[in-house]
Amino acid sequence: MNELLLDLDQNLTAHIRLSLGALAIGIGISIPAAVFVAPHARLRYGVLSVVSVIQTIPALALLALMVPIFVALTGDGLGFWPALTALVLYSMLPIVRNTLTGLAGVDADVIEAARAMGMTPVQSMLRVRLPLAAPVILAGVRTAAVWTVGIATLATPVGQRCLGNFIFTGLQTQNWTSVLVGCAAAAALAIVLDTLLGGVELGLRRRRPPLLWACAAAIAVMFGVGLGGPYAKPAGPVSGPTLVVGAKTFTEQYILADVIGGVCEDAGYRVEGMESLGSAVVFEGLASGEIDVYVDYSGTIWANHMKRTDTADAQTVLDEVSRWVRETHGVVCLGSLGFENAYGMAMRRDRAEAVGATSIDDLRGEPVSIGGDYEFFERPEWDAIRSAYSLTPSETISYDSTFMYEAVATGQVDVISAFTSDGRIAAFDLVVLDDPRGVIPPYDAVLLVSADASQDEDLIEALRPLVGSIDVEMMREANLMVDRDEDKRSVAEAAAWLRERIATDGESGR
Amino acid sequence: MADPADQDHAGAAIELRGVTMRYVQDAPPAVDQFDLRVPPGELLVLLGESGCGKTTTLKMINRLIEPTSGTILVGGRDIAEADPVGLRRSIGYVFQGVGLFPHLTVGENVGVVPHLMRWERGRTRARTDELLELVGLDPATFRDRDPDELSGGQRQRVGIARALAATPKTMLMDEPLGALDPITRATLQDELRRIHDQCGLTSVMVTHDMTEALMMGDRIGVMKAGRIVGLGTPAELLADPGDPYVERLLATPRREVRRLEALEQGGGAR
Numbered sequence A: 001m002n003e004l005l006l007d008l009d010q011n012l013t014a015h016i017r018l019s020l021g022a023l024a025i026g027i028g029i030s031i032p033a034a035v036f037v038a039p040h041a042r043l044r045y046g047v048l049s050v051v052s053v054i055q056t057i058p059a060l061a062l063l064a065l066m067v068p069i070f071v072a073l074t075g076d077g078l079g080f081w082p083a084l085t086a087l088v089l090y091s092m093l094p095i096v097r098n099t100l101t102g103l104a105g106v107d108a109d110v111i112e113a114a115r116a117m118g119m120t121p122v123q124s125m126l127r128v129r130l131p132l133a134a135p136v137i138l139a140g141v142r143t144a145a146v147w148t149v150g151i152a153t154l155a156t157p158v159g160q161r162c163l164g165n166f167i168f169t170g171l172q173t174q175n176w177t178s179v180l181v182g183c184a185a186a187a188a189l190a191i192v193l194d195t196l197l198g199g200v201e202l203g204l205r206r207r208r209p210p211l212l213w214a215c216a217a218a219i220a221v222m223f224g225v226g227l228g229g230p231y232a233k234p235a236g237p238v239s240g241p242t243l244v245v246g247a248k249t250f251t252e253q254y255i256l257a258d259v260i261g262g263v264c265e266d267a268g269y270r271v272e273g274m275e276s277l278g279s280a281v282v283f284e285g286l287a288s289g290e291i292d293v294y295v296d297y298s299g300t301i302w303a304n305h306m307k308r309t310d311t312a313d314a315q316t317v318l319d320e321v322s323r324w325v326r327e328t329h330g331v332v333c334l335g336s337l338g339f340e341n342a343y344g345m346a347m348r349r350d351r352a353e354a355v356g357a358t359s360i361d362d363l364r365g366e367p368v369s370i371g372g373d374y375e376f377f378e379r380p381e382w383d384a385i386r387s388a389y390s391l392t393p394s395e396t397i398s399y400d401s402t403f404m405y406e407a408v409a410t411g412q413v414d415v416i417s418a419f420t421s422d423g424r425i426a427a428f429d430l431v432v433l434d435d436p437r438g439v440i441p442p443y444d445a446v447l448l449v450s451a452d453a454s455q456d457e458d459l460i461e462a463l464r465p466l467v468g469s470i471d472v473e474m475m476r477e478a479n480l481m482v483d484r485d486e487d488k489r490s491v492a493e494a495a496a497w498l499r500e501r502i503a504t505d506g507e508s509g510r
Numbered sequence B: 001m002a003d004p005a006d007q008d009h010a011g012a013a014i015e016l017r018g019v020t021m022r023y024v025q026d027a028p029p030a031v032d033q034f035d036l037r038v039p040p041g042e043l044l045v046l047l048g049e050s051g052c053g054k055t056t057t058l059k060m061i062n063r064l065i066e067p068t069s070g071t072i073l074v075g076g077r078d079i080a081e082a083d084p085v086g087l088r089r090s091i092g093y094v095f096q097g098v099g100l101f102p103h104l105t106v107g108e109n110v111g112v113v114p115h116l117m118r119w120e121r122g123r124t125r126a127r128t129d130e131l132l133e134l135v136g137l138d139p140a141t142f143r144d145r146d147p148d149e150l151s152g153g154q155r156q157r158v159g160i161a162r163a164l165a166a167t168p169k170t171m172l173m174d175e176p177l178g179a180l181d182p183i184t185r186a187t188l189q190d191e192l193r194r195i196h197d198q199c200g201l202t203s204v205m206v207t208h209d210m211t212e213a214l215m216m217g218d219r220i221g222v223m224k225a226g227r228i229v230g231l232g233t234p235a236e237l238l239a240d241p242g243d244p245y246v247e248r249l250l251a252t253p254r255r256e257v258r259r260l261e262a263l264e265q266g267g268g269a270r
C-alpha cells in the first residue's frame, strides 16, 4: 500500500495532465468544427459520421493504432503525444454532436432578431447562438470529460503513465489493492471533474457568474496541478545518463525490468521504467529508441516480427533473431538470460491422468476445452499445434493470463496455453504436455538493447553478466512470489531476491 | 426622453418602387409590383389578412430579405447599395414574436445595438434607462430582470425600447401589439403613437386589425395578395373605400360603432 501511495502523485498528475489536456484540445477542435459545419447539411453529416466512426473503434485499439502512426510521422511512437491524440479523437463525438444540437435548438425568431438588430453573422454566433446553445454544449463536454478520464487509464500499454498503471500491474500480479486504488482514483477524478463542469453549466443556466467562475477556476487549478505535478522521476543517482527500461504486461516482465533497472542504477545510470506496454508497442519503442533495454522472447520476435511460420531449434532461432534485429533496427541482442518462457499446453494432473495424456499427441480427437491468453488463438503457434496434432477442441476461451491458471485449476477448462516459466505451473500442480513433433518454437528470454544504447560500452558491460544468469527454476520461484495469494511479495522484493540469487550462483559457479 | 437631436429631424422617407418578391419560382409572388412612398414623419399602417405579404414588405426594407426586383430607397438612398449591417442598425425593428434575447437581461436587450456600435458603457446605460422610462417601465425595477419574468405587454414594451436604442430615424413594426389583451393593447397604441411623434420617426407598422389601423395611422395602406388595393388617410378611406375588399374590412369597425351608439342611446335593437 505504501508503495502504491508513493506512485499515486505521479500517476494521478500524469492522468490529469493527459485527460484534461485531451479534453481541452478536444473542446478547442470540436466546438469550432461544429460551428463551422453547422450551416452546411452535407458537411455536418460528414463530420458527424467521421467522429461517430472513431467512437466505434475500441479505445485500446485506437490507442495502439496511434503508435505506428506516430512512428511513421515523428519517429517516436510512445507516451504522451500518441495517447493524447487518441483521447482527443475519442472526446470529439459528444462535443460535436451537442454543439450541433444546441445550435439547431436556438429559436429561429431570436436568430432573426439578432440579424435585424444589425449583428454580423459572427456577432450573432458569439453573442446569441453560442450563449444560448451553451448549456447543451456543456452537457456534451461533461460526457466527454467522464469518457476521457475513464479511457485515459488505457494509456498505460502505449507507454504513458496514468492511473491505468495501478490497474494493469495490479491485474497481472493479482494485487487487488493496486487495481482498486487505480479504479477508485479514476472514478474520483471523473466525479470531481463532472461535478465542477456541472457547476459551470448551472452557473451558465442560472446566470450566476460567481458559481461559473469558481468552478472554472477549480478546473483550471486541477489542470495546473496536473501540469506542474511530479513528472516521472528517474531512480538512481541525481545526475548521469538516463535509461528507459521497458516491460510488457506480466509479472515476469515487471520483475526482470526491476532487475535490469537495479543493475543499471548500480552502474551509475538514472533509470526510468516504462511498464505494462503492449507486446507490439514495446518493440516499436526499442526500435525507435524511446526504450533503451527490455527482455523479449526469441519465439515472439520470430513469429510476430519476422513473420516466420516454420520452427527451428533454439540456437538457430536465437541466431536468426539476433541477426534480424540488428540488420533491420540496429537493435543488439545480448543473448539469452538462461531460461525459456515458451507456450506449453498444460493440464491439471488429475485431468491429464483421467484422459491419459502425457503429450499433446494424446489429445488428438479428444473433445477438450482449451483456454488461452488474449493473443494465443490468433498466433501462428496455435495454428501449428492444432494442425500438427489434429486437435478438435470442444471450446476455446480467451482469458487474461492471470485468470487462465485459475480456470484450469478450477476445472473450467481442461487445457491452457501456460507459460513455461510461470510459477503457477508448479503451484497448481499442472502437467506440461510434451511436444513430440516440435511445433512450438523456442522462447528464450533475450536481453535487447536499442541501437543508441548499444553504443554505450559501460552499459553493455553492466548488462552482460545477466546473460545466462537465470535458470527457469529461479524465474518460476520469483514469479510465484508475486503471483501467489499467500505470503505475497511485491515485484521489487521478488527482483531483489532474484538479484541475490544471481549473485550467489555467479560466485559458486566461478 | 429621446435625444433632442431626434426631434429636430423628421425621419427619413421610405420609398418602394415596383418591388416584387417571389420566394418560389412559378408561384404567385408574395409581394407584387409594390409602389409606396412614406414621407418623413409619417406613421403608415400596412393592413391586410394573414399571408398577404406584410412581413415580407417590412423585411425587404431593412434587407432581411432581398427583393426579386424593384428599388427601395430609405432617406433617398438606394438600400441595395448600403451596407446591410449598418442599414439595419440605423432602422428600428419590432418583431411579430418580440424576439427578445432570453439570455440577456431587459437592460442588456435594450442595449444590444448601442453595444454593437461600441457606445461607452455609461452612455448605453443612460440611454437604456431613458428608453425604459419612455416605454413606461421603471428602470430600477426592470433593468436587471430576465425577459421570462415579464408579462406579454411588458415584453412588447421592451421590444419597442430595444428597437429605439440607437436613435433610429426609421421604425419598422410587425404586429407589435399582436398578442395582447384589449386594455393593454389600447394603452400601448396610444404610447406608440406618442413615441413616434416624440422621436420624430418615419414608421411603417403592420397590423391585421382595421380598428387599430384607424386609431394609429396617418395613412393606411390596405394589402391584398401582395398588392396595395387602397391607400389613404383614415378619413379618406372611410369616405371612399374604392375597392370592395377595403369596404369589407371597414364593415367590422362600422358595425361595432353603430352598435355602441345604439346601446348608448338606450335602444337595444340591432
Ligand SMILES: Nc1ncnc2c1ncn2[C@@H]1O[C@H](COP(=O)(O)OP(=O)(O)O)[C@@H](O)[C@H]1O
Pocket: B023, B024, B030, B048, B049, B050, B051, B052, B053, B054, B055, B056, B057
Ligand atoms: N421564407 C419563405 N419561403 C416561401 N414562402 C414564404 C416565405 N415567407 C413567406 N412566404 C409566403 O409569402 C406570403 C406572404 O407572407 P408574409 O409576408 O409573411 O405574410 P403576412 O406577414 O402578411 O402574414 C405567404 O403566402 C407566405 O406563405
Ligand SMILES: [Mg+2]
Pocket: B054, B055, B056, B096, B174
Ligand atoms: Mg406577418
